[in-house]
Amino acid sequence: MRHIAIIGSGPAGYYTAEACQKQFGNDVAIDMIDRLPVPYGLIRFGVAPDHQSIKAVSRRYEQVALSDNVRFVGNITVGDQVTIEELLSLYDAVVLATGAPVDRALGIPGDDLPGVIGSAAFVGWYNGHPDFTDLNPPLDGAAAAVIGNGNVALDVTRILAKAPAEFVGSDIVTHAFAALGNSAIRRVTVVGRRGPHQIAMTPKELGELGHLQRAVPHVDPADLPPEADDAALDPGQRKAVGHLRSFATLTQDKDVAVDFDFYARPVAIEGDGKAERLIVERTRPVGDGQVEGTGETYAIPCGLVVACIGYRTPPIPGVPYDDRAGRFANSEGRVPVDGGNLYAVGWARRGPTGTIGTNRPDGYMIAESIAADHPQAANKAGGPGLDSLLAARGADKVSFADWQRIEAAEAARARDGAPREKFVVVADMLAARDA
Structure with a gap:
């Protein structure tokens, strides 16, 4: 089984997960790691609230998220609860899809x-x-x-x-x-x-x-x-x-x-x-x-x-960074680290350019690069190894099912005519999950 970690659960992350599913079929397990307990990144927090038709693309991402071989691992900060070096040791490929926030x-x-x-x-x-x-x-x-x-x-x-x-x-x-x-x-x-x-x-x-x-x-x-x-x-x-x-x-x-x-x-x-x-x-x-x-x-x-003059990708300890461009250092999405299994996609790769849909071909390019660079699975620990590490550190990770409970609670508390009333404090998100 090939194990892939994607850091970030916005458009670039989900398009990359979709591409990896198509590239590797059932022989892949994908973990999508996000520092927040809620997915969708730019769709939730960047697209204007009065542009609901654009936000509807999240339903496509939901289909990917509900696949048997994709997990959402929310409320986990890379560089804090787990390091890049640890992820590289656990997964065949690690993809940086953190955007430029x-x-x-x-x-x-x-x-x-x-x-x-x-x-x-x-x-x-x-x-x-x-x-x-x-x-x-x-x-x-x-x-x-x-x-x-x-x-x-x-x-x-x-x-x-x-x-x-x-x-x-x-x-x-x-x-x-x-x-x-x-x-x-x-x-x-x-x-x-x-x-x-x-x-x-x-x-x-x-x-x-x-x-x-x-x-x-x-x-x-x-x-x-x-x-x-x-x-x-x-x-x-x-x-x-x-x-x-x-x-x-x-x-x-x-x-x-x-x-x-x-x-x-x-x-x-x-x-x-x-x-x-x-x-x-x-x-x-x-x-x-x-x-x-x-x-x-x-x-x-x-x-x-x-x-409104542009954005930068925040650095992550252990990841080469292009300070002038404000994104991770990379060549066609390949980030130079030992082992050659670190990649960047979307705005984290190319800077804040293009539309939401531009991230789809970007994700497919990275999936093809992973296949070319690592034609055989490396028999790494993957998600179970991550779970053991996070449990030992007392991390409170959030699953996609947890997110669905948060989402239902947001819909239930919406103003008249509104699709949801978002929780704006992480503790309130976690309380809704546990209610």
Whole structure:
């Protein structure tokens, strides 16, 4: 029997488990290890709570999880309760599928002021991640700035701008729902250093901003390139820029204004003991999608700054790390360690790029690499060896059946119209399991 451990139970982890099942058939036993008692990673904690259709992909992962040769081993932290070296000795292959859940720093003066928050933290707060339950973002000011021109920036902007009634059917957690319902924010400025043709926003997500009950998006027509230039874009980009062009024609006012500020590079955050304004430098295009600073600066008043500029994979003791790229050191997913049985997949391999579905071919590539590198099983201890080690250390591991009890309890305590009310404290998750 071939034994494979996958660290992380998000999309990359489950697609890799599915690929290993197809690669090795019944001759494989797969343990999916996660530091939290709940699975699905980015699907649970990253996808916006009002995008339930995207979260539905977890049902596909559930089918994999319920297979006879796949186990969920939750509430176990690799590097604490078990080391990488120990896992490498227990399994034929160990796959790092931990994603990239750590915010990249802005790296400008004032980025450490209260009120400056990374998108991983802010999204984790409204999605009920235990690490960010107590974030308490300042929503008592009149304005917020969102730095970035990708879909995460759109998610953050939309959540800040929505009316409470628009969260019906979502699984936004109660503490965030209540705080956002009392928010004083009436202007959200979306800041990007380049122009409309360089956005990484998809048409569906961008189009949603034009249909909010209490918010209206604005684009300065002067920031838009000549419409004829849109012909050089791919169809998705062209449609997205079309939304921006339509926003530039909107004249109505609503309670919340969403202002797109293109060609604006953040250079500092200022305030008296907290964020009060974002200082940006006006940029100009210099060809091939690049920009240069003009030297002109101005201030955007804001009591909250959310930086949506990318993520990093947290290091794990014993794993070679590429600090510049913010991910595990690897060559086509192979992480250089003795024995050659450590791999990385998804964002932990390539950095935070692509969509959820991009992780599927990534997982299949790694399964093929494992088969090529280790054509024969090594007769290792696998899951039973891990169980013995964790039991000796008093670790309280969570099974998939345990998770199903937690999930049922979340559904039972949901607000009217909501699919679930997530537990946001690990102890409460474990109490629900044991109830």
